Amino acid sequence: MTVTSTSTPDRDARPRAGTPAYRRTVIALVAAAVATFAQLWSVQPILPAVAHGFDTTAAQAALTVSLATGGMAGFTLVWSGLADRLGRARVITLSLLLATLLGCFAPFAGDLVLLLVLRTLQGAALGGVPAAAVAYLSEEIHPADVPRATGLYIAGNPLGGMGGRLLAGMAAEYGGWQWGVAANTLLGLVALAVFVLVLPRPHARASASRPDTGGGEGMGPRLRSALTTRGLLPLYAQALLLMGAFMTVYNLLGFRLMDEPFGLSQAVASLLFLAYTAGMVGSTAAGSMTVRWGGYTVLTLAHVLMVAALAGLTAPYLAAVIPALLVLTYGFFSAHATSSAWVGTRAVHGRTQAMAIYTLCYYLGSSLFGWMGGLVYDAVGWNGSLAFAAALTTLAGLIALRLRRLPAGPATP
Template sequence: MTVTSSTATDPRPRAGTRAYRRTVIALVAAAVATFAQLWSVQPILPAIAEGFDTSASQAALTVSVATGGLAGFTLVWSGAADRFGRARVITASLLVATLLGCAAPLAADLSLLLVLRALQGAALGGVPAAAVAYLAEEIHPADAPRATGLYIAGNPLGGMGGRLLAGFAADHGGWAWGIAANTLLGLLALAVFVLVLPRRRTPRPATASSGGSTGPSLAARLRSALTTRGLPALYAQALLLMGAFMTVYNLLGFRLTGEPFGLSQAAASLLFLSYTAGMLGSAVAGSATARFGGYAVLTVSTALMAVGLAGLFAGVLLGLLAALLVLTFSFFSAHATASAWVGARASAGRAQAMAVYTLAYYLGSSLFGWLGGLVYDTAGWNGAVLFALGLCAAAALVALRLRRPPEPALD
């Protein structure tokens, strides 16, 4: 990605400035609040299955309905962000989700828990629908990919912290404690976002990408998001790679608590420390993309994902952990690259493009995560890993279309 000469006098904050640091910290806090709550049930799926006397695929629905709700409401939230402002939408999204999180531990049956999780996922959709577009508009174009990579690094930070917290809390008080602990974490992270995010000193002029009155209509912006060259292939990366990644992590708890490992719930949750590799992958992706280009980074990341997935056939715990580290690093590198590429390429309807990307991302989590559970119920762990490898291969084939579009200028 190159920087045009028109950015030389751009007044938006550069990396290293106080405003840049505060913006990134606030958006990382929003990511932590979102993904700690979104994935709070994932490490405790065996406890949920036992508590409600149900199967792995049914328990996995507590993840799928939340990610499905998030996917279904991203376009709604993106329109709200254009009208009311991205920071306000992120705040409202997290507030509503946290209130729903307070009710989830009280669910007396699986059906009610699924309803609350679906509503919570829908509420959380405001953050990914608005955050990358916010960074693309508020940070200097030369530093926006780096800021986006740091924000994406907040995804595995929240996901890892939330999973660890849920695993240890559930080991002491059951699945309800696991969800409740993450609701408290979400509330604290929301407070950080509200207090740290810089306030705009002067309004920015209305632009096509920000949805101002001088820009195109919502329908035109959505049409642009669906037809701009290269964007559909990037949406497919989100759909397929997230499906492969989520298949593994939804079923990881069952793999670790079953034979041959037989770990406790708390011990099994420690393997979610592999998400630290995801934070590194997200942060590295921004600099690597600026140097080598989006297609090169995305291709290498997808190939490394396949290597990590192949390593998951290991029957030795250390081998499984090594494979998870490779898988997690490469997935978040691919995700950070693809999402920043979408934000840069979508000159008109940026919020809608990011919403469609987010929809594809969580549709992959919801649909393929559930299908992976069905594969696991019938073919076991190895069958589920083969299913994930197939999704990874499909993503690599679709990505071939990204060789042709030139790297977009950031302007």
């Protein structure tokens, strides 16, 4: 008697690309990303309105951004421990619910100190999403399709960041900074509802096929695994250095475009955030490219694109600056999607802790190197800050050499 294929089913029953469960999972995680990054960056384009509303300086108003990102970075490890205890999906839901509730109070802040406290707490609350999302995909999606699914999730980051910034800017035109924050809180609430309603319930067969992520171990052993597993430290370095280079450019480009020889208005210069559409394309394409060529090849290509784009940004012509900015954004989000997916598949034990460390490095790079890039700009100007960003990108490429022969799959215990 001939044995049919149905008698030898695939041992890994997790959803494959193209299945309804896969599509619902990806849509839900993209919605979570939109909710997270729309609220995280909601005040960035309306900082002048915040400064005017509280009669304060631009530097003090900018703390509404930096303290939120700092809160997110600082609490990712806390959220990672909760995710191991409560489950990834529950932590994402709780994270977004707390952040949205805090967002409801923010427009009613009567002084800057209260707004800063609320923004810090909101950033800390939002840390649960990046701490758990990629780990969730790595466990719920078939391993062959994790890079593609992660790339789609990462595409939700620039979608939420760009959409939130544009929405805040438009709303603030009519009702001040309060309306800008409130509009993104409403967007976050809608996205949270999409996440809860669309995310499929985990099946027992999928749970049975998952790799062991904790083995009943405490936080210490899982954190140690996240720090000692071969290949993870170079991947963390990608988040730290490339985000620092990326934020150096985006923090300063508005000043550059409003200065000579461009002389653009604040409203027109703010449209530079539309370049984030290239990030959506890059992060989505990175998943397919990783499956085809491997993670190291995609990372190397992203490094080259970023350095070339930084050179293009030195040009005094808008016709050269715009495509260079698009290439830079495409390259950065390609690298981010590739490295974060690689962390998710590489870290078998302490996966949530590994993603938390990656997220911490990501926002530390944003805060630390973004600030240092501003110091360079004040000292030697725009081209100096571009050279600083290029140095960070080149260093990331040199560190990535350690990933050349690293398998893309899970590390063996």
